[in-house]
Amino acid sequence: MIRLDSSIVLEIRYATDSNFMERRIYDCGRCFYRPAVARALLAVHHDLRPLGLGLKMYDCYRPGPYQQRLWDVMPDARYVAHPARGSVHSRGAAADLTVVELATGRELDMGTPYDFFGEEAYTTTTDLPEPVLKNRRTLQEAMRRRGFSTIRTEWWHFNYGGPRFPLSEWTWACP
Ligand SMILES: C[C@@H](N)C(=O)N[C@H](C)C(=O)O
Numbered sequence: 527m528i529r530l531d532s533s534i535v536l537e538i539r540y541a542t543d544s545n546f547m548e549r550r551i552y553d554c555g556r557c558f559y560r561p562a563v564a565r566a567l568l569a570v571h572h573d574l575r576p577l578g579l580g581l582k583m584y585d586c587y588r589p590g591p592y593q594q595r596l597w598d599v600m601p602d603a604r605y606v607a608h609p610a611r612g613s614v615h616s617r618g619a620a621a622d623l624t625v626v627e628l629a630t631g632r633e634l635d636m637g638t639p640y641d642f643f644g645e646e647a648y649t650t651t652t653d654l655p656e657p658v659l660k661n662r663r664t665l666q667e668a669m670r671r672r673g674f675s676t677i678r679t680e681w682w683h684f685n686y687g688g689p690r691f692p693l694s695e696w697t698w699a700c701p
Pocket residue numbers: 585596604605606607612613614615620622641680683
């Protein structure tokens with residue numbers, strides 16, 4: 527993604543130990559997508575620019591075998607897709623992301639951290655401060671406009687509509 531626009535921020539958490547597993551599972555953090563999905567995300571990023579905002583990616587395409595690693599720690603289908611079914615991430619068509627101020631890199635307050643597994647992170651939760659609800663609306667409206675849909679339990683996760691791409695186990699090279 528950052529080859530398409532280097533102002534998209536990458537913070538691929540599963541390539542760090544700052545994630546719910548508290549350990550690194552990717553050898554390095556890179557962000558790949560099916561071309562149509564990449565184009566749609568780029569459009570979202572550009573749509574946000576007049577507001578002084580842009581996208582920060584937490585996770586992009588997720589090679590199939592890594593789904594089991596997530597499931598081993600959080601075996602709850604509300605929050606992690608069952609490895610036997612596979613994640614839309616492993617189809618190259620899901621995004622875990624947030625919105626940042628372009629000038630400062632500061633994340634907008636979405637009410638919970640990434641991968642907070644609880645009701646405060648649900649997209650259906652309305653019992654949150656108005657600025658948080660506004661920030662979530664900004665993200666959701668920008669993503670919906672370009673063909674993405676939300677899921678109930680995670681404000682950061684979006685699935686791209688359209689063709690159902692196959693699951694993949696391809697893994698990127700690290701420098
Ligand atoms: C684990 C979380 N970041 C996530 O992506 N969850 C969805 C439901 C998935 O595993 O596909």
